[in-house]
Amino acid sequence: MNPEAAHDILTKHLRASGNLRSTSSRMAVLDAVMASQGHFDAEGLYYRMISNGTRISKATVYNTLDLLQECGLVSKYRFAENSSRYEKAFGRPHHHHLVCLQCGDIIEFVNERLNRIQEDVCNEKNFVPQSSSLQVFGTCGKCRKSRG
Amino acid sequence: MNPEAAHDILTKHLRASGNLRSTSSRMAVLDAVMASQGHFDAEGLYYRMISNGTRISKATVYNTLDLLQECGLVSKYRFAENSSRYEKAFGRPHHHHLVCLQCGDIIEFVNERLNRIQEDVCNEKNFVPQSSSLQVFGTCGKCRKSRG
């Protein structure tokens, strides 16, 4: 997805949410997210922006990340740690995570059967899903090799 | 599971973890957990213990909950909120959660197919699982009725 398309999505979401304004700070956060690779946390994104010369505050970063989540431009996860982790989500397929407890590595996977089962369970329980997150905690192959 | 069996599991885990001691505080936390229903947080457990006349500190509650998780007597979750949530886990089948974003209700479900898929994915990725948690966020039937 190109930057302009993302800007468009955010702007539309802001307008749709009442009287929210399309500011340069918000667009700067969005651009930083688009330039990111893999998972990141709010603090990391903040420092990356600062060191690139962008003038921004943590409060605005947190606030904007929530807005981006609302309109589906980022996903927000809570793994084992205290801090929330984010990743860009420009229409990527719905995926889940294997989290290595030794090295902290996160392996993503997609599984259609899994998604279908989820739908079945929701139907059965009369539940309308909005988002979901499967996290499997354990040890990755690399760590098993290096530690026996 | 009766209280003594649980005490046994904890004591064995303490011994197995080095030089950890089987203290009355730790057993008191375990008893409070066993008397609990559904999900709870550390603070809630602490206040329940205090109001039952148990003399205990928050630090000990947090510390002991971690020990109980290590030996599988409780499960620890992180849903959308800031605080960790726990539930007793005395050999209950592995289950997952539908979390209602309106009323906060948590609906549990068990699905064997889902567990099998999880195993397949781990094999494929050369990953050894230790625990897992699937959370589906959305709206429950009750809330949909009451709000249209």
Add this chain to the structure above:
DNA sequence: CTCGGTGCAAATGCTTTGCAATGTC
């Protein structure tokens, strides 16, 4: 010109820590 947004620093809320007193082994 009118609000909503921003930056800053202080506040919040969950969790952990440091330390002297206490309890286990």
Add this chain to the structure above:
DNA sequence: GACATTGCAAAGCATTTGCACCGAG
């Protein structure tokens, strides 16, 4: 008696909030 554990209060950390100035519409 040695040393892990406890309670307490203070510290830590991620996140939120209050408020005066700033800027988008």
